[in-house]
Amino acid sequence: MSDNTWFIIAIIIYMLVMVLIGFWSYRKTAHYDEYMLGGRGLNPFVAAMSAGASDMSGWLLMGLPGALYVTGMSELWIAIGLTIGAWANWMWVAPRLRSYTEVSRNSITLPSFFENRLRDHSRLLRIIAALIIIVFFTFYVSSGMVAGGVYWQSTFGGDYLTGMMIVASVTVVYTFVGGFLAVSYTDAVQGTIMFFSLIIVPVFAILALNNPADIFSFAASNDYGPYTDGEGNPTYFSMITGVSVAAIIGNIAWGLGYFGQPHIVVRFMALRSPAEAKQGRRIGISWMILCLIGATFTAMAATVFFAQNPDFSVTDTRAYESVFLDLARVLFHPLIAGLVLTAVLAAIMSTMSSQLLVTASSLIEDLLHVVKKDGLSQKTLLTLSRATVIILAIIAGVMAVNPSDSILGLVGFAWAGFGSAFGPIILAMLYWKRLNAPGAIAGMITGAVVSIVWGSTALGDIIYEIVPGFALATIAMVIVSLATKAPSQEITDEFDTAVRLSHATSMADEDVDFSEVAQEIKKGR
Template identity: 55%
Template sequence: MTEQTFQLIAIAVYLAAMLGIGYYAYRRTTSLDGYMLAERGLRPSVAALSANAADMSGWLLMGLPGAIYAAGLVEAWIAIGLTIGAWLNWKFVAPRLRAYTEIADNAITIPSFFEKRLKDHSHLLRIAAAAVILVFFTFYVSSGMVAAGKFFESSFGWSYMSGMLLVAGITLLYTLFGGFLGATLTDVAQGLLMFVALIAVPIVVVFQLGDLGTAASTITSVNPDALNLFAGLEDKGALLWGLAIFSTAAWGLGYFGQPHIIVRFMALRTPAEAKMGRRVSTSWMILTALGAIGTALIGIAYFSGSPARALEDPETVFLLLSQIFFHPFIGGLVLAAVLAAIMSTMSSQLVVCSSALVEDLYNIVGRKASQKAQLTLGRLGVLVIAIVAAVLALDSDSKILDLVSFAWAGFGAAFGPIVLLSLYWRRLTAAGALAGLLTGAVTVFVWGNIEALHGAMYEIVPGFLLNLLVAVVVSRMTRTHGDVDAEFTAMEREVAGERTEVPA
């Protein structure tokens, strides 16, 4: 068999496994709560791996290695910021959000949590939050489909459309029927596959090339600053360099507001299990980030060390090293890891979009449907979002990375401060949350589209800070609902390990 045949067989095995997991989840999903939140029954290790896989997408396997290959270790600051942000998210958001969403009338989505936590009977906050989710995630899912089409086009010579439709169709199938549980279990498998691939590639290549000392000498001879985490400090000065690094590391702020990530916290069995989830998540992120960084640096030694092996596209360094140093079938599994990264993010986002359509829009403007009808509507929501995203993905020239960066900032700035204030400040009001959410979203949109501002500072920073300021000021000018205080106290006691009943 040819090398490409082995690779296609490996990818076919992977895709079949994803469909099998989706069918298993379908057999276990019988209600909307199960479809959207897996009946709050996730083990901490499952929630952690699922959150990481849904988070990282193809950036970890292609974007980060490519950036470090091209510019050196200084590009690792984004990975450092993300790792710190994820740890803080698990530490300070996960246990409280798990407890509070159940206390607040069993909220199963972020928009419904905002409404129930703040007793917003006008539904304006919930509708605004659902609209933000639908707008950003529809384009986010579309970017994943574009990436899938380009992946098959560059790896196997398929047409862009064929690759895009294949991955979109399979992701849609296991998400459509398996819902949150299907997306979560496939995320776990995909997260493990990404982990093994990122650890194995740099280790195998190092053993093939010889000792680390020789590799380090070759790397620094090609780029003297390649191993310098503080490259540019002397040229720019401490202030400008510090601002640039802060802007890069500020990606970590986005974690507090990513619906497809923090919904995993809501699905934990108990708030106390967030501690184990944090350990698993942080370990996975550190090791995979080191694997991605190591792959890029070893790639500099291998490709740049010889003119005959020059690398045209830095983002392909991980893929090419796996094809050169592994058996074609194993190389195919590494290619499958890239698909895993794309598909895990898409599936999680489809479920969140579905919940926004059904739980946060349909159920508050129309007549309350039965559980069976809501489950059907949830699946139809996944289908509708996928179709719209696929139509948008027909343009193969879409700028994927710019769109992902913009959407990440949008969610982080619109939702992040409101999530934190909801969990730590009992004086937050519905009016304050709505004003802050809209301020954050608008700031990201305006700042991100002005080149001078965007180039100076990542738009999530001003959006996050202005949201926080406006939410606090408006909340102090308005009154909280009477029931909020009792529920807030009940949440704090449950997180502390004290079981308590909320007064009726």
């Protein structure tokens, strides 16, 4: 059989598993809140792997190895910033957000939590937050479909539109059928595939070299990839040479984005209890560090491997983002290579499915709620949510039929947009009792506008837009909150209850009954 036939067999096996998980989840999803948040029954392993897989996307397997291959270790500042940010998110946001969202009228989306937490009767806070999610994530999903089409085209030499529709259809099927549980469990499987792929590819590549130790010196003095002048890349192993302080700060600041990513923090809200955030943090950060190490060694091994084996070449000679895929094709039997190649597909689909569900939840739970939710049955809400997934996928698909740089470019600062708009607000919601609705609205709008405007101009070349966006959003939030009416006693009492509950369950054994502890605290024990 041809290599492509083996690749297709591997892809079919993978997609069948995803669809089966979707139907398994369907049998466990009978109510609306289960479809949207899994009934708050996510175990820490699934939560951690799901958060990681939906976060990293194709950047981990294609973007990062390509950047490291071309530029060198200076590209690691983003990875460092993301690791710090992910750890801080699990440490400071996860346990308290899990407690507070249930205490505050059992909020199942971020916009509903914002409104309930601050008792915003104007509904503006919820509406603005939902609109930000819908706009950005629709473009995000579209970019995922574009990536799926490009993946199909480059891997199989097939038609872009056919590949896009196949990838999108399978993703939509398991999201439509199984909801949050399907998305979370498929993400966990996809995260596992990504992990093992990022371990075995660099290991086998290094073992295939004439001298494995060459990976620590070769690129600095030998030609490879884009370097053909006989000098190689002398600054390859330096993290600071040729990199400005502003660039380093901007790259590390990527970590700030974690606090405001709806598709990541929703996993915290779905944990069985706040106590399990500790285990989730250990699993998630360990997974992330090992994957980043794997991506780094993939790039380092590729600089030597392709130079020593001129019969093989890197497919992408512009950004060299195919080094991971090319190594997999060369090193393994086509069936094994096909399974490894599904790691990239897994990264694309895991992110796309998470974003589809979060966007659908914002449309139904946050915007429909403002117009009419009371009186709608669980079955009706469930049907509307599933229908919304289809509609959003169609809109995103239409946008992806003729991909443009503007769509793909939005992904670059959408992370900053969410981080700037929601990051300061979420932290203040959880840790600042004086926050009020006008302050939250001011901060959210400021963060989104500054991030978009900054990133759309030449200012974005000076420093990453999340730095000014996050900073100015925080300043606006604090100034407006202090200049307007303080929150009511009801709000501050609920804040104290959520804090006590978070502390009590975090200090207790992970098997503690969250509901019992909550009842005891509410009774004043």
